[in-house]
Amino acid sequence: MKRLIAPSLLSADFGNLNRDIEMINKSQAHWFHLDIMDGVFVPNISFGFPVIKYIKKAAKKPLDVHLMIIEPDKYIEKFHAAGADILTVHFEACTHLHRTIQAIKSLKIKAGVSLNPHTPVHVLENIIADLDLVLIMSVNPGFGGQKFIEHSFKKIMQLKKMINTSNSKALIEVDGGVDNSNAKKLISAGADVLVAGNYIFGSKNPEKTISDLNNIINPS
Ligand code: DX5
Ligand code: ZN
Numbered sequence: 001m002k003r004l005i006a007p008s009l010l011s012a013d014f015g016n017l018n019r020d021i022e023m024i025n026k027s028q029a030h031w032f033h034l035d036i037m038d039g040v041f042v043p044n045i046s047f048g049f050p051v052i053k054y055i056k057k058a059a060k061k062p063l064d065v066h067l068m069i070i071e072p073d074k075y076i077e078k079f080h081a082a083g084a085d086i087l088t089v090h091f092e093a094c095t096h097l098h099r100t101i102q103a104i105k106s107l108k109i110k111a112g113v114s115l116n117p118h119t120p121v122h123v124l125e126n127i128i129a130d131l132d133l134v135l136i137m138s139v140n141p142g143f144g145g146q147k148f149i150e151h152s153f154k155k156i157m158q159l160k161k162m163i164n165t166s167n168s169k170a171l172i173e174v175d176g177g178v179d180n181s182n183a184k185k186l187i188s189a190g191a192d193v194l195v196a197g198n199y200i201f202g203s204k205n206p207e208k209t210i211s212d213l214n215n216i217i218n219p220s
Contacts, residue, residue, distance in 0.1 A: 056083025088112030139176030148177025160190030
């Protein structure tokens with residue numbers, strides 16, 4: 001299967017958002033990764049519905065929306081209406097995760113669950129068959145540009161095993177500190193989708209950085 005790249009707009013230049021969206025449209029990236037932070041679940045606040053709606057209008061690729069918020073159930077329909085194609089909630093933020101996942105799936109969009117670095121993979125055993133995606137946080141959520149946590153490789157391998165031995169088609173997405181130094185190893189461990197923010201938008205030529213990353217993870 002083709003491995004995917006999801007640039008995180010958290011590191012985009014919001015004064016030139018249109019330019020950065022067009023860059024992703026033109027590039028070899030596959031999804032737009034949107035980080036939604038509420039200042040409660042994580043110690044940072046990012047952006048909300050008007051910005052997502054704007055991105056949806058300009059984006060020619062799916063919107064992968066990563067909710068770092070408490071009580072996500074309250075807003076699932078609003079994120080769907082704003083244009084989310086994939087909606088990922090945090091395991092740590094959901095008391096009734098099964099209900100939350102069914103609510104997302106009832107809107108005919110893809111449902112994902114994200115795990116913080118300290119949360120073991122086995123907590124997903126009883127829900128893995130229902131998931132379209134599992135997002136492994138390889139930094140503590142809240143900020144771009146942090147250092148990759150090495151233990152994530154082990155979690156990806158454990159998760160891959162769980163997916164292969166269950167009736168699950170879930171993709172494994174990795175988020176935080178991803179760059180050209182760990183991309184190949186992440187794919188070998190079992191990752192299907194790589195999120196990258198700082199590595200892409202902090203580079204001189206983001207479109208080329210995406211293309212270089214794509215060559216690493218999808219060698220021809
Ligand atoms: C962090 C976010 C990430 C972040 C990744 O809480 O979930 O998506 O933007 O940024 P980098 O690639 O810079 O670590
Ligand atoms: Zn994210």
